[in-house]
Amino acid sequence: MKSMWRGKPYEALLQAYGPPRLVMSVANHHPLFESVAVYGVVDQATDCIDAFLLAVQEPDGERVISDYFCR
Secondary structure, three states, X not given: OHHHHOOOEHHHHHHHHXXXXXXXXXXXXXXXXEEEEEEEEEXXXXXXXXXXXXXXXXXXXXEEEEEEEEO
């Protein structure tokens, strides 16, 4: 999942999985990494609760997936 999603636009994730259950800001983190999208249910394919670190890509401000976490 990490290699599949890293660098892809957040919009692609929304199209594939729909809206996340929770979007959290990341306190005391680099300003370009603004939030984490948590899907909150166990993914049948990964057996994880999927979470994606979102980064703001400059100069256009588009949000992209920076990292993936299995919880």
